[in-house]
Amino acid sequence: MNYGVFSQNQWIYPDIDPKEGKKEISLNCVGNSYGCVQVLCECVESLTVKWSGDSFLEPEINQLIPVRVEKNCADGWETIVAPGTPAPHATKQAPFEVFDPMEPVAGNILPGEKRVAALYIKWCTKGIGAGKYSGCLIITNPEEILTIPVTINVSAVSVPENGKLRVTNWYDLNDMADFHGVERWSEEHWEMIKEYAKTMRVCRQTDFMTHCKLATRTVTSDGEYVFDFTRTKRFIEIFLSEGFTNIEGETMVCRANWGSSEFLVRWGKEKYPALSEEGLKLIKSYYSQWYVFLKENNWLDNATQHVADEPHDGCAEDYCKLAKIFKEILPGIPLVDAVETTNIDGAIDICVPKSIGYVNDREGYDRLKKDMECWYYTCCFPGGTYLNRLLDLDLIRTRYLHWANYLYGFTGYLHWGFSYYHTNGDNPFVLAGDLVDGHMGQILPAGDTHIVYPKGKIVLRSVRLEAMRSGIEDYELLMMLAEKSPETAMELVKKCVRSFTDYDTDTDVFEEIYRLLIENLL
Numbered sequence: 001m002n003y004g005v006f007s008q009n010q011w012i013y014p015d016i017d018p019k020e021g022k023k024e025i026s027l028n029c030v031g032n033s034y035g036c037v038q039v040l041c042e043c044v045e046s047l048t049v050k051w052s053g054d055s056f057l058e059p060e061i062n063q064l065i066p067v068r069v070e071k072n073c074a075d076g077w078e079t080i081v082a083p084g085t086p087a088p089h090a091t092k093q094a095p096f097e098v099f100d101p102m103e104p105v106a107g108n109i110l111p112g113e114k115r116v117a118a119l120y121i122k123w124c125t126k127g128i129g130a131g132k133y134s135g136c137l138i139i140t141n142p143e144e145i146l147t148i149p150v151t152i153n154v155s156a157v158s159v160p161e162n163g164k165l166r167v168t169n170w171y172d173l174n175d176m177a178d179f180h181g182v183e184r185w186s187e188e189h190w191e192m193i194k195e196y197a198k199t200m201r202v203c204r205q206t207d208f209m210t211h212c213k214l215a216t217r218t219v220t221s222d223g224e225y226v227f228d229f230t231r232t233k234r235f236i237e238i239f240l241s242e243g244f245t246n247i248e249g250e251t252m253v254c255r256a257n258w259g260s261s262e263f264l265v266r267w268g269k270e271k272y273p274a275l276s277e278e279g280l281k282l283i284k285s286y287y288s289q290w291y292v293f294l295k296e297n298n299w300l301d302n303a304t305q306h307v308a309d310e311p312h313d314g315c316a317e318d319y320c321k322l323a324k325i326f327k328e329i330l331p332g333i334p335l336v337d338a339v340e341t342t343n344i345d346g347a348i349d350i351c352v353p354k355s356i357g358y359v360n361d362r363e364g365y366d367r368l369k370k371d372m373e374c375w376y377y378t379c380c381f382p383g384g385t386y387l388n389r390l391l392d393l394d395l396i397r398t399r400y401l402h403w404a405n406y407l408y409g410f411t412g413y414l415h416w417g418f419s420y421y422h423t424n425g426d427n428p429f430v431l432a433g434d435l436v437d438g439h440m441g442q443i444l445p446a447g448d449t450h451i452v453y454p455k456g457k458i459v460l461r462s463v464r465l466e467a468m469r470s471g472i473e474d475y476e477l478l479m480m481l482a483e484k485s486p487e488t489a490m491e492l493v494k495k496c497v498r499s500f501t502d503y504d505t506d507t508d509v510f511e512e513i514y515r516l517l518i519e520n521l522l
Contacts (some may be wrong), residue, residue: 001146003041003141007507008466012040014066014097014114025137025150027123028515031111031130031158033473035123036466038064038099043111045181046143049119053135053150054362057123063109064099064118065453070433072392073383073445079432081443089384090392094432094446098391101429101453101460120463123152130156155520163476165405166272166375168207168248169431169451171196171419172216179428179454185231192457193235196419197242198199199452199459203469207246207304207412208239212286217267225285229293236299249290249305249333252283253322261314263322274308274322283322287329294333304336307348316343323347338377338414342368350375352414355404355500375412376405380448385501389415389464391431391447394505398464402471403497406478406489415451419459423449474517481521492517 004021006012011354011467027035041047049061071079072087072094080094082089092276099118109117121137132153174184176196182188200208214232217225234245251276252265264272265282272279289304294300307326311319323335324347336350340357342364350374351368358365368374378388378401389398405413421428423444431446451468453460481489493512497503504510 001042001141001144003039003139003146003148005148006038006040006119007511008036008038008463008470009399009507009510010038011091011463012038012064012099012118013092013396014099014112014116014118016040017333018042018116023148025121025148026060027152028155028478028511028518029123029125029149029152030126030473030518032126032153032157032161034125034470035152036470037121038463039119039121039137039139039148041117041119041139041146041269042115043109043117043141044115045231046108046110047117048108048140049105050138050140051135052147054133055154056128056182056386057133057135058136060122060124061105062102062120062122062461063105064120065101065103065429065460066097066112066118067100067391067453068097068433069094069391069446070430071443071446073388073390073432075384076319076381078380078442079445087392091254091394092392094392100391100447100462100464101455102462102466103460104458105456122466125152125154126176128154130154145381150440155518157480157518159473159476160480162245163204163472164411165205165402165472165475166207166246167205167472168209168246168412168414169200169205169418170209170416172422173211175454177420178459182457190234190238192459194238194242195459196452197239197244199461199465200332200418201239201242201244203461203465206244207248208244209250210236211249211250212252212267215286215290225282227286227289229290231361232293233297233298236297240302247294247299247303248336249287249303251306251308252286253308255308255315258310258312259314261318263308263315263318275318280325283325284329291330291333293302300332303330304334304350305330306326306337307335308337310338310340311344312340313343316341317464320344320347334373336375344368346371349373350412352377352412354378355386359500360407369409373412373415376410377414377416379416379443382500383445385433387497387500387503389447389451389468390445391464392445395463395467396505396507397503399471399474399505399510400469400497401468402475403478403493403503404481404500405475407493407497407499417449417451419452419454420449421454428453474514477517477521481517485520488520492520 004018029035334349
């Protein structure tokens with residue numbers, strides 16, 4: 001039976017030869033974390049996989065599912081539409097299939113169309129003492145038994161349970177029902193919400209968006225708005241119980257399109273200019289009651305608040321007016337937003353530029369960083385050579401997103417697309433195709449809309465989400481090393497990531513730098 005062992009930091013594809021991989025598994029791990037590897041093997045009929053070794057190291061075994069990438073991302077935020085157009089920044093020319101979703105193995109593993117099976121094996125090091133552990137993966141088909149030697153070196157260094165990096169991914173609550181075949185706001189829907197919360201937190205997300213539509217509104221006889229946050233409270237309690245620490249208040253302020261300079265406020269089908277009398281009435285009514293609700297539940301210290309997403313130079317003046325109003329309604333609650341302009345001095349407390357926006361105006365954003373906390377974000381843009389978590393870019397770029405957090409001094413990371421399946425037509429397993437709900441007439445690149453996948457009543461993690469978790473843990477280790485030797489920490493970072501567009505994609509090089517990171521922490 002031909003097989004190959006591949007790094008968790010590189011893509012594997014259904015059409016590659018398993019023999020391209022290594023023959024043994026050797027992992028350097030830290031405590032309170034995981035050791036991960038991918039295995040690709042020939043699979044004509046069916047396989048079983050078992051662990052032979054210490055029971056406390058029993059691994060989590062997942063079968064990888066191929067997804068189809070219809071179009072490559074372009075240098076900008078759109079996709080390359082014309083078939084056959086070269087994509088030199090991409091790992092593979094579209095269309096192609098790549099293994100990304102991870103499905104827990106419950107029995108026999110069946111072959112895919114290419115007569116191969118791909119596995120993602122994950123050993124947990126939580127509660128395990130430092131040392132060198134050995135075992136074997138035993139893969140069996142009806143005619144053959146394959147034994148893969150495994151060595152796991154667990155360091156005395158451990159990732160802290162509660163880290164320093166703030167991380168948020170946004171999600172669609174309706175998709176958590178619709179794509180799992182359950183009725184919206186039924187008990188089954190609430191169970192799915194809990195599954196999503198668990199999935200986010202296991203991968204070290206810290207902040208969670210609390211949508212306005214969780215509240216219900218009534219209008220009194222004299223026209224006043226009254227909001228009921230009963231459903232909101234249940235939602236928040238679920239996420240806090242999973243270990244989240246920060247409640248993001250969603251904004252009801254938006255623009256008709258990205259290029260517009262006018263802010264609107266929406267509630268259901270109602271829509272008003274945000275700075276109009278009716279718009280301000282809705283804003284002040286909702287957020288003043290939101291503040292009371294947070295205060296009554298002792299959640300003020302956990303809260304942040306969005307004003308309006310991605311303000312640019314053309315609407316910066318009105319954005320600052322709105323931010324001032326939000327500060328008056330929500331005293332003491334930090335305001336945070338993804339921004340496309342530096343003309344927001346003093347308006348908010350946490351500034352979140354896009355990576356390419358920061359590069360294009362580093363002087364301006366560095367000026368803001370002196371007076372406020374700064375995160376950064378990626379989305380459908382940038383593509384090309386930039387770090388991002390798209391499916392046709394090097395997988396290790398996803399992990400490096402958080403090395404860039406350290407490199408540039410950004411204390412948080414934001415992405416809009418945790419689980420917006422509906423923007424991808426009817427099939428979340430086919431990405432960047434003609435059915436995609438494009439932004440401003442363009443097609444969102446593969447991997448932008450979601451980093452998990454729905455299947456039945458479970459949420460499938462992805463190889464990219466695991467890479468993101470690993471990168472977040474790397475950030476925490478770098479912060480620990482910085483307490484001992486900031487020079488050494490930065491030196492190691494720059495051996496891997498020198499800028500958003502300059503990095504080393506050789507996974508063997510990365511593994512050596514990672515080993516040195518652990519070594520320097522001892």
